[in-house]
Amino acid sequence: MFVSESPEDPADPAVVAGSERALRLLAESIPIASVSASGERLEEGAQHFAKVLADAGLSTQVWPSAGAPVVFAEKPAPAGRPTLLFYGHYDVQPPDPLDAWETPPFEAAIRDGALFGRGAGDNKGQLLAHVGAVAELLARDDLGVGVKFLIEGEEEIGSPHIAAVARTHRHELKADLALTADAPVHDDGRPVIIFGVRGLLYLEVSLAGAPRDLHSGNRGGIAPTPAWTLVHALAGLRDAAGRVTVPGFYDPVRGPDASERAMIEALPVDPAHLEAELGPIATTWAPQPSWQESPWTALGFQPNCNIAGLTSGYQGPGTKTVIPSLATAKIDFRLVADQDPDTVFAAVRAQLEQSAPGIQVRRTAAVPPSATSPSTPLAAPVIEAVRAATGVEPLLRPRLGGTTPDFIFTGILGIPSILVPYGPPDMNHHAPNEKMTLAALRRGVACTVAICRRLAQEASVG
Numbered sequence: 001m002f003v004s005e006s007p008e009d010p011a012d013p014a015v016v017a018g019s020e021r022a023l024r025l026l027a028e029s030i031p032i033a034s035v036s037a038s039g040e041r042l043e044e045g046a047q048h049f050a051k052v053l054a055d056a057g058l059s060t061q062v063w064p065s066a067g068a069p070v071v072f073a074e075k076p077a078p079a080g081r082p083t084l085l086f087y088g089h090y091d092v093q094p095p096d097p098l099d100a101w102e103t104p105p106f107e108a109a110i111r112d113g114a115l116f117g118r119g120a121g122d123n124k125g126q127l128l129a130h131v132g133a134v135a136e137l138l139a140r141d142d143l144g145v146g147v148k149f150l151i152e153g154e155e156e157i158g159s160p161h162i163a164a165v166a167r168t169h170r171h172e173l174k175a176d177l178a179l180t181a182d183a184p185v186h187d188d189g190r191p192v193i194i195f196g197v198r199g200l201l202y203l204e205v206s207l208a209g210a211p212r213d214l215h216s217g218n219r220g221g222i223a224p225t226p227a228w229t230l231v232h233a234l235a236g237l238r239d240a241a242g243r244v245t246v247p248g249f250y251d252p253v254r255g256p257d258a259s260e261r262a263m264i265e266a267l268p269v270d271p272a273h274l275e276a277e278l279g280p281i282a283t284t285w286a287p288q289p290s291w292q293e294s295p296w297t298a299l300g301f302q303p304n305c306n307i308a309g310l311t312s313g314y315q316g317p318g319t320k321t322v323i324p325s326l327a328t329a330k331i332d333f334r335l336v337a338d339q340d341p342d343t344v345f346a347a348v349r350a351q352l353e354q355s356a357p358g359i360q361v362r363r364t365a366a367v368p369p370s371a372t373s374p375s376t377p378l379a380a381p382v383i384e385a386v387r388a389a390t391g392v393e394p395l396l397r398p399r400l401g402g403t404t405p406d407f408i409f410t411g412i413l414g415i416p417s418i419l420v421p422y423g424p425p426d427m428n429h430h431a432p433n434e435k436m437t438l439a440a441l442r443r444g445v446a447c448t449v450a451i452c453r454r455l456a457q458e459a460s461v462g
């Protein structure tokens with residue numbers, strides 16, 4: 001069923017059987033519509049993945065949290081060998097819009113060399129590539145490392161409870177290296193290895209004026225204008241060049257070190273691809289000084305302040321002369337090492353309250369950034385394993401521009417953490433017709449097998 005493409009050993013029985021197992025498990029898991037946004041079938045999702053891991057030969061527990069349950073499974077390491085902690089999530093995004101799906105989102109459908117269904121790539125398929133590989137190595141008595149799995153059910157809503165779970169179970173989660181597969185590979189299909197993520201601070205702000213909307217003629221000039229006040233307050237957060245103007249905001253920010261800079265220099269920049277997505281680079285690129293070095297520097301080592309939503313007053317057709325009584329905005333900050341979301345929140349709130357007295361500032365998400373040094377001892381063997389399993393030199397990215405709860409490993413547990421995604425570039429995650437190609441699933445299994453075997457030659461560093 002799979003195209004043989006593992007250059008190391010195309011007929012490696014662990015990869016062949018692991019891929020078949022991963023595909024079967026993926027098809028079985030798609031119908032469990034574990035949608036964290038609506039909270040449906042999360043308990044069932046946890047129990048299902050606990051059974052999958054128990055069937056694979058791991059000792060398994062389901063840990064309660066203040067939200068969705070968390071699945072933990074482990075197989076201890078042979079003496080002196082490292083332990084890998086695989087992170088993934090069993091929850092999925094809502095399937096809307098339903099009529100854009102070619103086959104129902106919660107029925108696994110195989111066509112055109114891919115398995116389609118909500119969660120096929122994000123994250124069930126990539127997670128099950130890990131599981132399939134580990135299960136087959138274990139069945140062949142060829143798993144020379146310890147493995148642990150940490151699988152949560154709230155990743156798609158910002159992982160609000162995984163930090164508390166990690167603190168509670170700090171001892172059980174001890175490992176030498178955390179590995180996550182939850183993103184697409186590089187746009188051109190090359191494998192990519194990522195050493196950290198930006199953090200996220202999400203705020204909802206609202207400012208009220210008069211008790212109700214007022215006539216802009218009869219009351220214009222004497223009534224409070226929350227829309228104007230909010231616009232001025234927001235303008236005070238960022239200058240025209242895109243630099244955040246909150247006091248102290250950049251103090252903890254550290255740029256790339258020498259090895260990270262070398263990685264950035266080796267990363268391809270595709271202006272045509274960027275222009276297709278962003279518009280002419282001459283206008284979008286210029287205001288951000290860090291872009292002039294590389295977009296990878298800007299995306300990995302510069303924080304950003306974005307207005308995600310801005311609402312006030314009349315938005316319908318024609319004219320309505322009204323002074324709106326309420327103005328609201330949604331703001332997201334992407335944070336970089338070593339910024340702390342709590343500190344940033346306090347500074348931003350203080351500034352907003354000063355510029356717009358009476359403003360309500362609500363924090364709806366706060367995820368710290370995360371960084372692992374590329375010189376961490378187990379990074380080189382992982383890179384070697386991915387190179388051997390794919391036959392391609394992997395791209396090395398110091399940071400993901402987006403956010404995952406990677407800080408639970410680097411921050412709470414003190415474990416280096418590496419992201420090795422296997423999703424195809426067009427996997428349609430969070431969108432209709434989400435898919436995992438069979439080739440990508442097999443590549444995930446082949447890489448996991450290679451990583452386990454390569455790390456079995458290393459000593460535990462933890």
Ligand SMILES: [Zn+2]
Nearest residue numbers: 122156429430
């Ligand atoms: Zn996702």
